[in-house]
Amino acid sequence: MRDAYLIGAGQSDFGAFPDESYRSLFRTAFEEMVESVPDGISRDDIDEAYIGMVSIGGRQIGLPGPAVTEHVGLDGIPCVRLENACAASGYSIRQAIQAVRSGMADVALAGGTEVMNDLGRDRARYWLGVSGEMEWERMAGTTFSGVFAQMASAHMNEYGTTREQLSHVAVKSHEHGAKNPHAHLGYECSLEDAESAPTIAAPLGLYHCCPMSDGAASVLIASEDVVDDYTDDPIRVAGAGASSGGIGLFERDSYTSIPATKQAAESAYEEAGMAPEDLDFAEVHDCFSIAEVIAYEDLGFCEPGEGGAFAESGETRLGGDLPVNTSGGLKSKGHPIGATGASQMVEVFEQLSGHAGDRQVEDATVGLAHNIGGSGGAATVHILEKEGSA
Known part of the structure; x- marks a missing residue:
């Protein structure tokens, strides 16, 4: 090909x-x-x-x-x-x-x-719900924030992840999004802002959820x-991977991982002949802060259970070893459902072209974009490389 x-x-x-x-x-x-x-x-x-x-x-x-x-x-x-x-x-x-x-x-x-x-709020909840498992989750009253709250609770119980670590994800995302002129929520937030915000679905607060x-x-x-x-x-498109999986949490063996992400990433890394340590930056699907933490682990940025500590370490910030969601991610840039995956590729293009302005990752040559559907029923992973940089 x-x-x-x-x-x-x-x-x-x-x-x-x-x-x-x-x-x-x-x-x-x-x-x-x-x-x-x-x-x-x-x-x-x-x-x-x-x-x-x-x-x-x-x-x-x-x-x-x-x-x-x-x-x-x-x-x-x-x-x-x-x-x-x-x-x-x-x-x-x-x-x-x-x-x-x-x-x-x-x-x-x-x-x-x-x-x-x-x-209106009720119609919006209905139309968002059609992207989830309808019969056993949505019709029973479960919302997307409720589904990801269950994932967050499971991650906390299994690995000791803290709510404050989720808040570090939000702070970082807003820090980056404040530099993106296209962002929906283009302003910074403090750790105190994230920690004290109203609860949406415990343990997730307002700043742990995308708009x-x-x-x-x-x-x-x-x-x-x-x-x-x-x-x-x-x-160059160095690697492209995609996969699908159970659209309901009850169809999965674990609430703390998304198999479709892992499978799509494995295909993309293999095709590219690369590993996570070859990446200079990544755009990952962070509809909720716990989704970004789980993505760190499923994409191989850290070991299972270490995503919270990885977020807290500062390595995912601009200037860190692996900046994540330099666009602000879904959390700050925004989440118009049908456009989200393509907007991640916009950020990859701008970074690899050297046109990301105040968000520019220094000497960026390889970037990854990770997009999931619903709570993980579908996933794509694309790895792109500035040609001649290897």
């Missing part, structure tokens, strides 16, 4: 935008993406499109992919919408990579868009045959 390269990426601001639609948000992301391609690109060069969207609130459940590609002037190209809960655009990226590697496309677009803040966001993101994947037409500084 041919090598695939990341040649451009862009996103809208994330937040609450009552005057925006899923189409207009995607247009903003698309235009920023086009402008980011170093040597420029024409709409006519794009062969395929894959759009992640959960259609929160029931808007445009059928054909939302063509609805946004037509809106940005990509008339006539093959387009499909992917829905894999919060991993929707992580999987759209996977499909774009596969299309390019297989020879079906020379340039493929992958992205996502979501509007979430025009719903519901409106927003969009998109990226361009190109083949080795054409990449030189678009950039002299290529970023």
